Structure formats: structure tokens, C-alpha cells
Amino acid sequence: DALREAAAHRLARLAALTDDEGQPLVPAAHPYRWWGLEEPTRSAVPLRDRDQALSLSPSALDQLANTCTLQWFLGREVKADAPATAAQGFGNVVHVLADEVASGRTPADLDVLMERLDSVWNGLAFDAPWKSEQEKDQARAALERFLHWHVLDRGGRTPTASEHDFDVTLEAGEYAVRIRGSMDRVEKDAEGRAYVVDFKTGKGAPTKDEVAAHPQLAVYQLAVREGAVDEVFDGGRPEPGGAELVQLRQPAPKKEGGEAFPKVQAQEPLAGEWVSDLLATAAGKVLDERFTPTTGTHCSHCAFRASCSAQPEGRQVVE
Template identity: 40%
Template sequence: MRLLTAHRSKGLEWELVVVAHVQQDGWPDLRRRSSLLGADRIGLDPSGAPDLVPPVTSRALLTEERRLFYVACTRARKRLVVTAVASTDDEGEQPSRFLAELEITPEHRIGRPPRPLSLGGLVAELRRTVAEPTTSQPLREAAARRLAALAAEQAGGRQLVPQADPASWWGTRAPSTSARPVRDPDRPVPISASMLEALTTCPAQWFFGREAGGISAAHQAVNLGQIVHALAERVATGELPADVEALMLEVDAVWERLAFRTPWSRKREHDRVRKAISRFVEWHAVNPREFLDSETRFATAVEVDGQEIMLNGTADRLELTSDGDVVVVDFKTSRGAPSGPSVKANLQLALYQYAVDAGALDEQAGRSLRSGGAELVQLGISDDTPVAKVQVQEAHAADGPERQRLRLGLSRAATMIRDETFPAVPGPHCRDCTFTSICPARSAGSVTAQ
């Protein structure tokens, strides 16, 4: 099979020729052909002297287009197929006037042709025939023989029609399993706040990204957030002063190592970091609570619905209220802030509170601690306010509805891990998902079962 223009087909012949898409605005194409500087009009007069050639007339263009159509149609030895689209809209595509010059009444067909016009369509029809239980056995066997013949065709050591090989069909192979479980079955299921949020949003996305090695490179915003968090920790421990200019000197010391696409984006992000640091310094200066620790790693085991779960994570900052309760502070450098109801239901803060109440920090503090709530400190919001936006999540009671919802989420997450079943859940997060092509809920990814 060869795909050629009418010009390239001159002098060649085939048993079957298809002249496709013979539309009025494309064939004949009566637009004038000319180069930018009009070099096509340079010629010679009858005496041989250089002269300008008159532009080609519409009549001459029509004659040339008709000749090309004749050339294309006469390339067929036995069978000629000419196709065009007739739109129901007067302003839509219409067949070319050249069709009438064939002196054959066109056959108007609506819908798909009874037989496929592509190799992929042929394979699909044969596969459908083989798999259809109501089809007669001789016809199914004939279709299977055709598929086997197509699958056996090779060139240069590779299959020409790999889709005809049953080995490439979805659902024909046994599910693959891992010899090693996702998590050690003899130990508590480790669950962090980010893991819980990901499993609650879309378990399949979490599995593809975190367990199957499909995570993409971190966005530049992640690096900026790490800078702000590192400076906040050094200020909290007294290593650096709570001074904007002093902290910006630390930023400038590493800024050139960061890659930006454009100079203006580099300046924009530098200004945004300065604004975030200014807000942090202001928040730090007026914060009345006692500083306890920063960048604190924790891990504590809890039992939820008969399952042992290990809560783990890292808290940006821990502070004590006047009553001695622990408040977990989480710094945010994103451009937007969640709504009030979203903060109330925030799983990360809820898990931090649960970990405190479960004794995650008791050994470090030398006494039994109780959660006094948690809060998000928004440092990177894209507005001109000089102060950080503080979003508070009130303390959760041990038997309150918030704690019950969290425990239910933890139980479901632990069950998924133990069963190694990670379903795809469609939602707004699908817009930015990098695994759409293999997602069972969004594409032909039903071959992938997690």
C-alpha cells in the first residue's frame, strides 16, 4: 500500500486505487500559487529576453486540477474508489464538481461502512468474530486462521500486525503478582498524612506514583517550599535571626542553583519567597505560644478496627499552649488557601492530632501530651497582605465525629494496603494526573488492575 499525491502517482499503476476526500474546496483548488517574492513569474519573452510571465488564470488552474484528477483516477487497473463527504449543512463540506464528470451515480452512505477500511478495523472485526459465541464454529475458525496469518507476517524481524497476536490482547494474560507484598504483613501498616490523603483521593494514582515508580520530577514550587521550611526551622532553633534581610542572604546563597525557564519567572519567584519570609517573620514575632520543636519526626502505633497501623510523618513545628497542650503548625507556601470547611476536614492536621493523642511525642517530651489543635500558616498566598493567613483546626475529641471519620479513613487505607487493591477514583484530580493513559477509569487502562 502506498500513500501518494496526484502528482507523485503519475506513471504508476495499481490494482486498486482510492482517491479520498474529493471535496469542493480542495479539488479543484483554485487558489493562486505564488511565492513570497513572485519568483514564479520570472520568465522569458519570445525573443529570449527576461520578462514577467502573466499570472495563471482561474481557467488555467481549473484545467490543471481536472488533469490531476484524471491522472489520479486512471492509476487503477481494476478498481477505483472515490470518496467524499456531503455535509447536511449548506456551509459544510460538499463533494467536488469533478465527481459528476466520472459519469457514475455516487452511492451515498450514512454511518460506518459494513466492512472496515483499515488494518486495525479488519483485526477488530476478526477478533469480534472469534469471540462472539453466537457465531458459527466454521466462521470463528476461519477468522482465527486469518488472525494467525496476519500475526505471522514479519519484516526485519518484527511483526507487521502485532495487534493480531493474542499475546497483545487485553485480558488474555493472567494478572501479574509481586512476590513481595506492598507492606510487610508481620508489621503494622505504616500510614503518613500524605499517603492517607492520596489513598482517599485516588488509590490508583498513589500506587502508580509511589509504589510503581511512576512519580514525576518535583515542580519548582517544591524547592521553594523546602527553602522556606528550612529557614523557618533555623529561626525556630535560634540558628538564624528572625530578620528578613538576613534570611534573604541565605536564599540568595542558593538561588542561582535553581533552574528557571525564564529570567522573569526567576524574579517573580524570588519576590514570592521574600514575601513568604516576611510573613513568617511577622507571624513568628507575634506568636504567643511556647516553642517545643521543629521538623519533628514521629511514629506511633494505633489499633483501628482490629488492624495495627503505624502513624508516621514530620511536623513542621510543635508549640505548647498555656495549658501545656500541643499545637501542630504546618507551613504552606502554595499560592492559594483552602476554604474553612476544608481546613476543618483536613486529613493531615487530623492525623497529626491523633498521633499526639496516641503518644507519638510523649517519650520526647518526658510526659503525656494532649493535642490542643492544629493550624495551617499560609505564607505564599498570591495577594498583597503583609501577614500570614492562619487557618485553625480545633482540637478533636477522642470520641468526636472528626476522630471517627479519621479512623474510618485509616481503616480503609490499611485494608487497601493489605488486600493490595487500589481502585481508580475519577475526580477533579484527573486533570493533572500523569497516568491517564493506563487508568482503568479514564482510558483503555482496564488492562491494569491494582
Template identity: 80%
Template sequence: GAGPGAPGAGGDAPGAEGDAHGPGPDVPGAGPGGVEAETVIGLLTSPLGGMDTSDLRRLGRALRDEERAGGNRVPPPSDTLIARAVAEPERLVAHDPAYARGASRLAALLRAARRTLEGGGTAEEALWLLWDGTPWPQRLERAAFRGGAAGRNADRDLDAVCALFETAARAEERTGGRGALNLIEELDAQDIAADTLTRRTARHDAVRLMTAHRSKGLEWRLVVVAGVQEGLWPDLRRRGSLLEADRIGRDGLAEPLTPGALLAEERRLFYVAATRARDRLVATAVKAPADDGDQPSRFLSELGVEPRDVTGRARRPLAVAPLVAELRATTVDPQASPALRDAAARRLARLAALADEEGQPLVPTAHPSRWWGMDEPTRSAVPLRDRDRPVALSGSALDQLANACALQWFLGREVKADAPATAAQGFGNVIHVLADEVASGRSPADLAVLMERLDAVWDGLVFDAPWKSAQEKEHARAALERFLHWHVLDRGERQPAATEHEFDVTLDAGGVQVRVRGSMDRVERDAQGRAYVVDFKTGRQAPTRDEVARHPQLAVYQLAVREGAVDEVFDGTRPGPGGAELVHLRQAAPAKEGGEALPKVQRQEALDGDWVGDLLATAAGRVLDERFTPSAGRHCDHCAFTSACSARPEGRQIVE
């Protein structure tokens, strides 16, 4: 539930129930009793071990079976056996790496760390062995480069690891080499390992944030219980209902709590939260207009006071950043009265003067030295593109500029600030290469041969986890199998003419010369001698039927055919465009069109009208005029620039 908070005693935060402890001075390898089983299990499920609960269950079951086979009819609990196995890595050699790999790796790392310490190495050196010997650094690096919420979390994790190494180095320097024991004492003296040398004292001018459970026995003049919503207060879901862990007690299994008992327990917890206030209690909730939306908790009516409805949006969010923004704007607003501007400046000065016990400013943005000014949009002295030369575009660029987001195109293609290539892009590249080899005759149309080629390069693709790699490899197999079925399919009188055909043509679009470059996955000759273009897709999404009819990339291919892009593969003659199609190798065709064995195919008829030329003119005009305005849409889901985009809520603060 939501926790009460009150001014007067700062320091606690949700989740900060225990201290940050590292492993004790005895590590696995010193004997089964050196480390408690609970600590070993925690290490195995941490990023160092990388095991999940399924792996632990399988390993524990295998170790118990091993004990029984050795004559022990009543083997010890699984966690004890796992701790012993980590202490003696030789016991793990005979077990399947599918579930024992993490334990084997951690056991080897801990043994190496112990030998380092016994040989006179520092705690920092032992920590580096543990850190560098796992895939954790690479996972954090990939997440950090991808950006977004996961990237920000990875940045914070990397900062915490750096702080841990700094603490280890500082402890070593200050005490002259007490090694791991001193580091453990240093960490034990801190709530969170950081740069401070001593535990921080409780502040009397701050707000304490905590859960209702942690507030027992404490009191404040003011308490705020936020989010008193039905479904949260009370939360009548069974605790640990998947494995019924809530029934496990000291005397065995207990009967599960009834809904009535759960309700009574939740009411007691709400009573604890509400009675922490000596002078004033504030309870807040949200009420949706519809009955099936968020509703206030039934407990609100039990407080003895009629809840007060507050409708409409607040003038500004009740947070420091919006307050500082409003004060700054008022201070420099020529329309505001001198008295109001003076009052805003004085409040900013008070905020800017606030500092913590280490002298660090609490509201640094309140000081004028941290203000960012806003000017009118600027223009570069050197134009992005020379107006006297053709504007170079590709089919995908045309789609971004004309139909999606011009700012995304500019930042990704021109500034080259896009995220690094993903595993999905690598997946598509591999499938395209193998499909081209089959179509060109360099490889036989045999799935076993293609999978052998795939195996040779698959480990070069980077995935977040081994299970993801295995899953994507199975998708690749299905995609190749669909391609082979499609490849040998009788498609009427259409015959292959070229594969991976590169083209470079210059077109006139509304008086602007546009140079279109690209590569056609496959070009076929139809019964009328026209050129038919095929584009393979390996993504999970497919456009709608209306979107395919005006698909810019397919249309550009057809327009390029009209302008001579495939003359050389048609014996020097100029074929007309006969249409184009998208072949989605990752997606199965509808049942009436072949079902799972064939890929989904979406066709675009031969070009009709001037709409493609209008798109080219629009896109080229935006590039030449440098009009890269953002626009929101489905493309935002995979955009690396949302945090700096004024069309998105998370980036609007940049310009407002």
C-alpha cells in the same frame, strides 16, 4: 479555516509550507553581508538564541541609538543592525545582558562553529558546538522527564535533533568531506530531515491535508471541508491586530480592512475550498444545543443544499485505531457468527498487509503478532506488606489512600515511578528550612539575612526560564516576609515548644497496627498545656473550610500527639491535642485578618470522634488487601500517571 482533503494525491500537511533549510555556508563573522538579516533574526528567536520579540526590540533600539550617537542620523533598520552585531560580537559587549545575552551567546557559538569548519572540522562537529552551547538540551531533558504533553513534545524534538545529527554524519561519510555545503544540500533535498535519502514522491492512494489557501489551483474527486463553524468560517478578527501588521504594504500604511471586506475575503476563501471538488463535496460542522455554543457557519446555507442533522454519538470514532480494535474483538468473539468472524479476520489481514514505499507496515497493530491479551487482574506471589507487621503510613499518604487516589499513591510511593522533584517542591523545601532556622534561633528574624541565605541556594533550583526564576524568587521573598510577621505575632498564650519535630508512633486502627511517621513543622504549648501543631504550606491552593475540618494530615498530627509523639518536648508528660492549623505562606490573609502582610491561616479544632481512626483503617486495609483502584478528581491535574490510568480518558485505552 479547515482545509479540504481528497483521496488521490497524498503528501502535504498543514504547516509544511516551506523546506527545512539550515543557515547557509557563510555564517555571521564573515561580514554583514554573509547572512541575510531575516535568517539572523530567525536564529535569535529559535531555541539556539532563546530571545523573544521584546529582547529583539530593545536590542534593535539600543543599536540604532548607538548609530545615531556615532553621527549616523538615519541608521539602517534594526534587523540589519542586529545581523551586523551578531557578525561582530564585540559590538554587543557594551549592551545590557538583560536583552543582549542571547545575541552574544549565539554570536560566540556561530564564530566557534565557523572556526571549526575553517579548521577542517566536520558539519557534525559544528552542529554539536551549536547544540551543546545553549540551554536548549537541558530544557528538553527536564520537559521529557516531567512527562505529559510537554514531555511528548520534548521527545519529538529530541528525536528530530538526533535525526539531524544522523543526516550530517551520513552526508559526511557518503561524499568524503564536503562539510557544511553538503549538509545544506542534503537538507534542502528533503521536506523534513529524516532517514530517507531522496525526496518522497506523491502518493496516489493517500489523503492530502492542507489549508484552504494551499488548495488553490488543485482538484480532487472528493473534498471534505471540516469544521465549518461560525467564528472560523468566517473569521472576522483583524489579522495582526495587536501591532496592525496587516496594514503594512509596499507603499506604506494602508487603511484597515472593514468587517464587510473581511467577510467578503472569507467568503472567497470558502468558495476556493468548496470548488476544489469535481464530483462530491462534504462540509461538516457542529451544532450545540444552546445558542451561545458552537454553531454552523452562515456559509453552509449558501451552498444551496439543506444541511443534514446527524445526532448522537458515532458507534466508534472514524479512525484506524478504533476500527482495528473492533475487528480484533470481533475476530475472537465467541458470540459472533463464523461468517462475521471470518470477514473481520480477512479485513485485518488486508490492513496488516498495507505498507509504505519503504516496506514499513501502515497498520502494524492489525497483525496478530502485535495483539496484547487481557487477563484477569493478577496478584503478586509476595504480598506488598507483611500482615504481621504494622503498616507504615504518613499523613500525606493517608490523604491519598483514603480521599484521593490509591493507584496514584501505589505508583508514586511504592513503585517510585513519580515524576522527578519540581521547582515548586524545591521552593517549599527552602522556605521550610529557613523558617525552621528562625524558629530554632539559628538565624535572626531578619528578612535581609534570610534573603542572603536564599540567594546562596536559589541558583540550585531549576526553572523553565529566567523570568520564572525571578518571579518565584519574588514570591519566596513575600513568603518569608509573611512568615516573619506571623512569627513575631502575639498568638495569645501559645508558646513555641519544638520545630521540625520528628515522630514515629504505632496506633491501633480497626484491629490493624498502623505505624505513623512524619515531621511536625512547629509544636506550640497553649494555655491549658495542650500541644498545638502548626504545618507550613507553600502551595498555591488552599483547602476549603470543610476540608480543613477533616484534613487527614492535621488529624494524624493530633492523633500522634494523643499517642505520645511530643512527650519528650513537654517534659515527659502526655499533653492532649489542642488543635492544629495550616499556615499558607504563599497566600495572603483576608483583609480583616491582617491582609497582605500576614499569611492565610486555616485552623482545625481539637480532635472529636473516631473519624481519623476510620480513615487509618480504610487506608491500611487498602494497602494490605492491595486494592489500588483509581479515582478521578482534582489530584489528576498534577498526576504523572494519567496516560496509563483507566479512570481517565487518555488512559482508558489501556484496558478497553
């Protein structure tokens, strides 16, 4: 159209300009300098070796299978994610204190936990003093909910491990997937099965249907089935008895204790092969290097909008 033609003429004039020595004044005006006109390339070296088990973390599965492979690639592989935020620091501190209580290194006493919190809180970078105070109040509430949950009779479940590291290789279709991670808490239920607890400190929570198909919880259960917690069950191989998210920032419904207790979202013991199918889907995307953007509500807080072709600010300008 007329606008493109006019732009082309002006760029041609700029590209033709030279200085007294004949050197181009605006070399970037010439199309041969526009990398956006080049065809996409592929690396000569594969991202992952197909002959080796593919290493993934439980938290990466949902991102790969259900959210956005480009976001996973830029954040996990390129390591281009934004620096850790104060919100992440909040979560890390609460997780550490929960582990100290579960392992017996710190008593289950709110005053003691708040002293421990005070000793590290100023190391978290908040935008303003009022925000720091607001988040500290939230941290106190989260720790109080944790303590109430910790001493609660949970149907005969007893703790067996806290911050339990595991490393198992799972068969997922034609792929072998090595899952390495840490379970916030492992408990034994009344039937001798392993029950996995994952503490959450975010402001959002999945729906009931999303919890039923929650990839991270499901992978924990699959890992239990493949021996991830044998060592804390005296070398035996327990069956997975379920898993749950404990939302420490969010109060339970009134019928479950209200403000003093955390919201608990449980996933039933695994049934069917849907988790293995999800793992196979994720593994296939990584090994085939299919890192294409997928839009959704996650885009609103994505750190890579400026590099994403699905967003106006990241769309290719030369076509």
C-alpha cells in the same frame, strides 16, 4: 461491527506475512502477543505484610482515603512520580529557613533570610529567567509573612520544637498503622496542650469544612495523643490542643492583618473516632491492594494520566 471486522482481517493478513526464511514479519499483529487481552494478575508476594504494622506518612492518608489509591500506589510505592519541580524546591527552601529561625540558628531578620535564599536560589531550575524572578518575589513575600507570624502573640502559645520527627503506632480498627513523619512546628498552648503547625507553600488552600476534616492535621493530633511529642514536653503526655495550616504564599484576610500576614486555617482539637476510621479505610485499601482510579479535580495535575484507565489517554485499547 464492520470496522472491527475489517481491522481483524487486516491484522490477520499482517500476522500471516513471513520473510524468505518463514519468519513472521509482523509478529505483534497476532493477538497472542497482545498483553491487553490477558486476565489481570496478582503478585505472588503481598505488597505489605499483614502481620506487621502498616507504615504510612501523614501526608499519604488523604491521598489514600479521599483522593486516589492508584495515584498513591504509582507515586509512593512504584516511585514513578515526576522529578521534583521548582515549586517543590521553593517549598523546601522556605521550610528550611523557617526551621532555622525557629531553632535560633538564623536570626528573625528578612535581610538575613534573603541572603540565605540568594545563596541557594540559582540551584532551582525554572523554565525562564522571568519565572525565577517572579517566584523569588513570592518567596520573599512568604518569608516576610512567616516572620510576622513568628513574632505574633498566638494566644499564649510558645514553640517547643521545629521539624520534629516522630514515629508512633496507632490502632485503627483491626489494623495497626505505623505513622512516621515530621511536624513543622510544635507549640505549647496556655493550657499545656500540644499544638501542631504545618507550613504550606502551595498556591491552593482547602475550604473551612475541609480543614475541619483535614486528614494530615488530624493524624498529627492523633499522634500527639499517642506520645509523638512526649520528649519535647519533658516526658509528659500532653493532650492535643488543635493544629493549623499556615499558608505562607497567601495573605490573611484584612481583619487578620492582610497582605503582611499568612492565611491561617485552624483545626479544632480532635473529637470522635473519625480519624481512626479514616486510617482503617486507608490501611484496608493498601493491604487488600485495591488501587483503583478515582476521578476528581486532582486529575488535572496528576502525573499518571497516561497510565490511568479512568482517563482517555490511559484507557485500555484492547478489550
